[in-house]
Amino acid sequence: MNRPLFVILAAVTLDSVGIGLIFPILPKLLEEVTHVDNIAPYVGIMFALYAAIQFIFSPILGVMSDRFGRRPVLLVSLAGAAIDYIFMALAPELWMLVIGRAIAGLTSANMAVATAYITDITPEEQRAQRFGMFHAMFGIGFVIGPVLGGLLGDFWVRAPFIAAAVLNGLNFALAYFVLPESRPGRRDAKFDFKGLNPLVPLAWAFTLRGLVPLLLIFFILNFVGNMYGTVWALFGYDAFQWNSLMVGISLAGYGIFHAAVQALLPGPATRMFGEKNALLIGLAFECTGLLLIGIASQGWVVFAVLPLFAMGGIGIPAFQSLATRQAPVDMQGQLQGVMASIVSLASIFGPLYFASFYFGIKDWWPGLIWIIGGATYLLAIPLILAMRRTPAASEG
Numbered sequence: 001m002n003r004p005l006f007v008i009l010a011a012v013t014l015d016s017v018g019i020g021l022i023f024p025i026l027p028k029l030l031e032e033v034t035h036v037d038n039i040a041p042y043v044g045i046m047f048a049l050y051a052a053i054q055f056i057f058s059p060i061l062g063v064m065s066d067r068f069g070r071r072p073v074l075l076v077s078l079a080g081a082a083i084d085y086i087f088m089a090l091a092p093e094l095w096m097l098v099i100g101r102a103i104a105g106l107t108s109a110n111m112a113v114a115t116a117y118i119t120d121i122t123p124e125e126q127r128a129q130r131f132g133m134f135h136a137m138f139g140i141g142f143v144i145g146p147v148l149g150g151l152l153g154d155f156w157v158r159a160p161f162i163a164a165a166v167l168n169g170l171n172f173a174l175a176y177f178v179l180p181e182s183r184p185g186r187r188d189a190k191f192d193f194k195g196l197n198p199l200v201p202l203a204w205a206f207t208l209r210g211l212v213p214l215l216l217i218f219f220i221l222n223f224v225g226n227m228y229g230t231v232w233a234l235f236g237y238d239a240f241q242w243n244s245l246m247v248g249i250s251l252a253g254y255g256i257f258h259a260a261v262q263a264l265l266p267g268p269a270t271r272m273f274g275e276k277n278a279l280l281i282g283l284a285f286e287c288t289g290l291l292l293i294g295i296a297s298q299g300w301v302v303f304a305v306l307p308l309f310a311m312g313g314i315g316i317p318a319f320q321s322l323a324t325r326q327a328p329v330d331m332q333g334q335l336q337g338v339m340a341s342i343v344s345l346a347s348i349f350g351p352l353y354f355a356s357f358y359f360g361i362k363d364w365w366p367g368l369i370w371i372i373g374g375a376t377y378l379l380a381i382p383l384i385l386a387m388r389r390t391p392a393a394s395e396g
Contacts, residue, residue, distance in 0.1 A: 005130070007179045008117050011074075013137040014171040018085070018164035019108070020145020020255070024248040025153030025160055027233050032157060033094045040234055040362065042094075044355025046101050047230055051347030053105030058340035062112045070117045071181045074110055078175060081107035082168035089161035105344075112340035119324055120182035127324055129267045131317035136262035142255030150248025205338040213383050214323050215342055217279075220380040221316070222343045226350030227373040228254075228309075231358045239366045240299035250302055257310035266317040275322050278315035279384050283377055286312025290374035294367040 026046065030039045065073045084107060088100035115134065122130045152159035205211055236242035236250060269278045289308030293301060323339065354369060361368045 002121070003178070004121050004180055004182060005118070005133075007174060008114055009133060009137045011078075011171050011175055011179070012111075012114055012134060013141045014167050014174070015081075015108075015111070016138040016141025017145040017148070018081070018141075018167040018171075020142045020251065021149035021152070021160035021164045021167075023229060023251060024146050024150040024233055024244040025157050027237065028153065028244065029097070029157050030094075033092070033097060038359065038362075040231075040355050040359040043234065044230055044351040046098070047226065047351035047355075048348045049098065050101050050105040050108070051226075051344045051351070053102050054108060055341050055344030055348060057106050058112045058344055061110060062116060062335075062338070062340065065113045065116055066183070069181050069184050070113050070120070071175070071179060073113050074117075074175050074179070075172060077107045077110035077113075078168055078172040082165045082172060085161045085165035085168060089158045089165070115320075115339070116335075117182045124321075124325070128270055128317045128321040131320045132262045132266040135313065135317060136259045139255045139259030139262055143252045143259065144255075146248035146251030146255070147245075148248070150243075150245035153244040153248075202338060202341060205335070211323060213387060214319070215338075217380050217383045217387070218319070218323070218339065218342050219346050220377070220383075222346035223350045223353075224373045224376050226347050227354045227369065230351040230354045231369050234358060234362070235366050235369065236299075236302075238362050239296075240302075242299065246299075250306075253303055253306050254309060257306045258313065261307075261310040261314060262317070265311075265314050269314045270317075275315060275319060276384055276387050279319060279387075280315075280381070282312045282314045282316070283380065283384075285309075285314075287374040287377055290370040290377075294370035294374075296367060 027039055027043060030042045030046070031037075034042055036042075061073050061077065081104065084100055084103040088097060088104070091097050091100055115131075118130055118134060119127065148163060149160040152163060205215060232251065233244075233247045236247045240246075242250070266278070269281070273281060285308045289305040289312070292305045292308070296302065320339070324335065354373070357372055358366070358369045
């Protein structure tokens with residue numbers, strides 16, 4: 001593995017550890033600062049706010065990285081994330097947590113830059129494999145992060161924020177001292193205030209006809225994917241009376257299977273079945289897992305279906321590679337910013353949608369939320385069936 005790829009994947013791993021630290025303890029932290037029993041709506045709002053800020057800034061960071069280089073944008077966002085986690089660790093009031101969560105959404109928009117960096121240094125025929133490695137490293141972070149967050153959270157509910165700040169500081173140091181620039185910015189670049197409008201890159205993306213159905217599929221997949229982060233801890237507490245550590249262990253199990261599948265199977269699955277069929281097979285696995293967890297009456301079922309959830313993502317790296325063929329080489333940062341914006345849009349509405357459903361059903365059937373998620377996935381199937389493999393976009 002070449003050094004730039006190793007460093008960017010290590011940075012992604014550290015970033016996902018920092019994110020994963022927070023998942024097991026967010027419900028308890030919100031209980032502490034709001035003093036209410038049913039905090040599902042607050043969880044949904046916090047996730048939606050995070051995503052709304054990501055939506056605004058992901059395309060901006062993508063465009064800025066095209067113009068000024070990937071490295072400086074990454075460095076600024078990593079430094080900001082470290083400072084923000086310290087702020088959240090010390091915040092005694094809900095409004096302060098809200099501000100901190102918004103800043104976290106801004107700094108986390110750097111994932112668009114990371115994926116553009118991988119595109120810069122990777123030949124087209126290797127992109128599906130390397131996007132799979134990207135997801136695998138993110139999964140490894142979710143093995144470590146939730147367990148560490150659960151352990152620290154049972155000791156002190158704010159301790160995971162301190163740990164996340166340290167990890168982002170390490171991430172900054174790694175990028176500053178070791179990561180080379182993959183695509184230097186253009187010297188004649190001038191900041192255009194039109195770039196502040198996140199809808200401008202989206203409007204550009206919708207002029208690429210081959211990209212539009214892919215963006216719709218991507219939205220649905222990520223919309224349902226937000227169900228996990230929104231209700232996983234709540235479901236564990238309500239259905240099985242888990243503590244933070246148990247929630248963290250279950251999320252770590254999810255990360256282990258996710259990392260293994262993403263590291264080993266996307267390439268072979270795509271070669272054997274093609275992009276379209278790999279996506280459909282993955283959805284079939286995941287929907288089966290959602291049905292089983294939905295009717296589960298004991299906690300061990302959650303662990304039993306984790307491989308099915310992981311198999312749900314076997315077609316995603318090939319899908320991302322397919323999307324990169326729809327834009328010129330010098331617009332890949334902007335494309336990845338748009339893709340990140342789609343993720344953010346789904347992450348605005350997904351948490352509100354699933355938190356609202358969970359708020360209404362948790363007292364009589366908490367598991368119904370997973371069946372609702374599986375049913376929502378079915379909306380993507382007609383679009384996937386109509387999907388065509390298009391040739392690479394010409395360089396602009």
